[in-house]
Amino acid sequence: MCKFGKFLKKFLHLAVGLYALLFAVFYFDLDGKLLFYVVEPFLCKHYDDMPRKDVLKTEYSMDKFPKYEYGK
């Protein structure tokens, strides 16, 4: 078998294997389980621990900007 034929055979095997693997992930909802049990809790912990600006200290200045009224 020529080199290209061998490469093609290997490529097809890999492609079929990958397709089967992805189908298993899809069918058994492994993406959902990974996201629910691992990714979301990890990200939520990160967001909970994140230092945040205290927006309540923002000054509410009534006259900082003009009243935008045009040609009434």
Place this chain on the structure above:
Amino acid sequence: MEMPKFKMPDLSKVKDIDFKNLDYIKLAKDFWYGKPHGERRIGDLYEEKTGLYKHREWRGVKDTFYYFNMIWLYNYIHMVSDIMRFNGLGVFAKGLWRYRWVGQTYLPVLHWFDRGMEGMRGEALRASAWHYRAMVCETIRQFQRMFAADTKLNGGKRNELWYKTIAHDETVAGAIFYPWRDELDDVPLQMIPYFVTCHVNSHTVLNYIDAMQSIGLPGDPCPMCQAESGIFVLDDYPDYSPVLVTSNEACDGSVGTSIITDWFWDKPLFAMPQPMQFDDPLVQKHCRNEIEQCWKFIEEQLGVPYSEEQLIKYQESFNKLTEFEQEKWEVAAKTDFYPINGVAQALYRIYYSQDGDRPIWHEVDAHVRKILTKCVENKINPFPETRHRVIAWSCAPLYYSNWCTWAYNCWGLNCIINMDSLMFDIVVRTDTHEHMMEDFTIYNEWAPMRRMAVGGYKHIFELWENKERFNCDMVMMYDQVQCKGMDGVHGMFEDEFRNRNIHAIWMPHALPDKRTVSREEIRRLINDYMTTVMHEEPLDPSLLDFDDSMSW
């Protein structure tokens, strides 16, 4: 709430199967075509509480592989390619790490597809999924634009995109900014961080509601306004624009949100009210004047002149979407060949009409047109188990927008149309400036909720004519328990339903907050009506009662 532990599948039941007496022909048929509706037992696929699947549904060979290839794989691949196309993976990674609403929400997006498409087969599956694909694409475009322009992700620097992006309330129609679409871009402030998140992952929004109440707001105002303001309290909005255009739509609660927004956004703000009693001709004049003032504000603040040419170009393009929507409604109203399920119809329509003209809507409409034409020409009924044609009225629960998928699978309730889909229902004339402004003003007044829910009792009672128009025999009456406006007409509806002898199921909910009325409670109310009033048996009894309290 304690997280349920991951369980390995229980294989002990395999021992109990009598392999000798199995009906192998039936098994082969079920494998090839999928089980008939009454035998599916979709509820048995769920894991307790989480709503995850023990395994995804087997829909027969053709539809399972369509779902796997053209929905699951296709959308995962396109989510990545969309991110790369709209400003790149680096921008996305920074946004994901910084903002809860993107990280917690948009990764499990394929589960949102699953919930909306449960039990769907054939053309219903295909047409509905295309609508979801469009919404995902446009969502990615919007948040990527926000992140690319965001000073918080760019070391406090205001880059060129920051100066070229207009921020506006999600209730201000994107159409308002057509005159600048070629030079600038407009991105609604709350549509992605608030509105879309509620549908995809109902947990995310609770952080923002609680944040707003933690600074002293009582729990009973509209939770939409609470959540939108709460995102500010947690400093979770990107800073992506030099200005903001706000609206009083849908109600006084939104005015309250604008005051909080004005405080925390702290930038030039134009408040553009949308009138409530829009039938009055004097109101048209006033509304048009407000729009024109808003345009002057944009010109002054962004330094780019108003372009009527661009307004006409994008409005004419959007008119094509409206015309196709009207064609779809004709099919939905007069035939059984309408292939779009209730949740896809409702979310797609409210999303694109509020957002305005974008290429993805046209692309998806072309796909859907082919499916619709095929259904009509070949007389395909995509929802063959329909027992009742339902019209849904008032504002829907955002955390359970897929109730219609459940209701069809469990009871054969087919939600044909809903109130918010009927807003913005006008093809804007563009032959003269005067005609265009007349229609454009009306278009702006016929916004979601404003068109009917807060447009005066005459308009909220358009339910009766639309029930006839869409040939429906049942009403799903949403009851947003924290909406003071709709609470006021509750009794009038009760009287009318009784007088007109209409089967109506009240569905209480608190818009984004699933803690007030749970999804399980909503299902119980529908189950009760269907058994005690309608005396019907469920199509799929496994869906009657299950716990999905922790589900996305």
